[in-house]
Amino acid sequence: MKVLIHHIYEYRKGLRSLVMHTLPARFGEEATRKLRHYGIDYHIHDLGKSHINVFFGAPECVAVIRSICNGKKLNALTPEEDFVLGSMLGYDIRKQCERYLKKSAASVAVARPVIHKCA
Template structure:
C-alpha cells in the first residue's frame, strides 16, 4: 500500500485505540477494518510491540484483535471461528475481555441462551 492509499479519517479510530491501549485505558481491542489497511495496521502494531491476531472477515475485511499478551493468548483459544458462530459463553467472555458493559453482556448472554 502506498501512502496515498491511506485515509487518515478511516484509521483515526484505530490510532485512538492504540493510544488508549498504551495509556492503560484498554487491555485489548477488536478493530474491524478494510483489508487494504492490514499492512499499515500490522506495521504500526509491530513497531509499537503490540501483540495482535488477524481474523479474516469475508473477502475485503479483517478483525484485528490487539492488546496485552495475556489477552491475545486467550483469544487464540477462544476465537477459533467467525464471531457470529461463537457460543453464548464464548461471546460473553469476549465481550467481557473487550471491556463491554457487564450488565449488557449478561442480558445478551441470556437472550442468546434462550434462542
C-alpha cells in the same frame, strides 16, 4: 487509520487491555506494521474478502482471543465464548449478561423474577 492510532494510544495509556478494530482488509498490512512498531501483540480475524478484525493488546488477552476465535466466525461463538469476548472488550457487563441469557438455554431461569426475602 486515525481511529486505529487512537486505539493504540488508549492501549498504551492503560485505558484498555484489549481492542477490537475492524477495518478494510487492504489496510491490514499497514495496521500490523504499526502494531509491530509499538511491540503490541495482535491477532487478525478475517471477516471475508473485504474486512478484518484486528484484536490487539495485552499478550494474555490476545492469547485468549486466539483460543476462542480459532477460525470461527464471531456469530458462531458459543454463548459463553461470546460473553467472555464482550467482557474482555469492556462492553457493559449487564448487557453482556442479558445477551448471554438470550443466547443460551439459561434464559429460562429469568423468565419469572424470583424475590428472596432475608430471614
